[in-house]
Amino acid sequence: MNLKDIASIAGKPGLYKVLKPSRTGVIVETLEAKPKKTIVSASQRISILKEISMYVTGQAEESVPLEEVFVAVKEKFGINKLDVDTKSEESLEDFIFAVLPSWDSDRIYTSDIKKLVTWYNKITEFYPEALEDKKEDEEASEEAAE
Template sequence: MNLKDIASVAGKPGLFKIVKPSRTGVIVESLEVKPKKTIVNASQRISILKEISMYVTGEAEESVALEEVFQSIKSKFGVGILTDVDTKSEDDLEDFITSVLPNWDQDRIYTSDIKKLVTWYNKLSEFYPEALEDTKEEEKDEEASAE
């Protein structure tokens, strides 16, 4: 997966593709039907999806990378909009997260976080599906062709 180019900006809804840095911040493009480019100032909090993780319970690991959670969703539901998940039902959201991340930490992951996960996956599936492609397989193919 290639989530290093996708970001969430505090105070702005949705996801953004990072276009390039500017003198005052970063130029981003919204993931929408009609993408809009804007400049996000350096003072605003930008979270790159590659750096986000979700809390889990267990002995060794305390969190799982968002990339791995998306991979689990992709393997169970495929690339596409998650129409089976009702984001208004707390029980449905908890059933969903249990199916893709069985050892999720119920004390530290809130319903709003699960709803955001579903929303982000749907946005990526609809407007930037190449971010959900397996980069490990591509790297293996590149190494094989180089030899």
Template sequence: MNLKDIAAIAGKPGLYKVLKPSRTGVIVESLEAKPKKTIVNASQRISILKEISMYVTGQAEESVPLEEVFTSVKEKFGSTKLDVDTKSEEALEDFIFQVLPNWDSDRIYTSDIKKLVTWFSKLAEFYPEALEDNKEEAEESAE
């Protein structure tokens, strides 16, 4: 997976592809049917998806990278847009239990699960290359 180019920006809905740095921040492009380029100031909080992880219980590290969670979603549901009722708390908890059985219910909120579903669906629809397995990356990390 290649999530190092994809970002979530605090206060802005959706996901953004990071294009390049600018003098005052970063130039990003929205992942939508009609992508829009904008400049995000350095003062805004930008979270790169590769750096995000989800809390789990029963492991030494206590968190799983979002990449691994997306891999699990892809294995269970395929790499298509997810059909999960994001308005139902039960449906979201059933979904996360299928994908991440040892999720920490005290530290992962319903809103976090909703973001996971939304982000995966956005990536599957508008940037499916990010969800593909990169064999080169695996070889580099093995060395």
């Protein structure tokens, strides 16, 4: 899984693929049907998905990296668009419980779960290679080398 190239920008909807740094910030491209490139200034808050985690209870670590949550979603639902009713709080809670049974219901809000579903759907639609396993990539490159 490769989430180090995908970012969320505070105040802007959707996800962005980080292309390269510039003198004043970072050049990003929207994850949409018609991608648009833009420069995000260094003063804006950019969150790389690889650095985001979700709170859990009953473990030594109090959070699980978003990458591991996406792996659990992929194992449970595959690389398909998720069919979760994002308007129903009960549906969202059922989804997160199926994927992350030890989720902390006091610190993970319904809006966080909705964002998780939305992000996963965006990635599967516009950048599915980010969800591929690293081991599969390594095995493919080793087979090509032989």
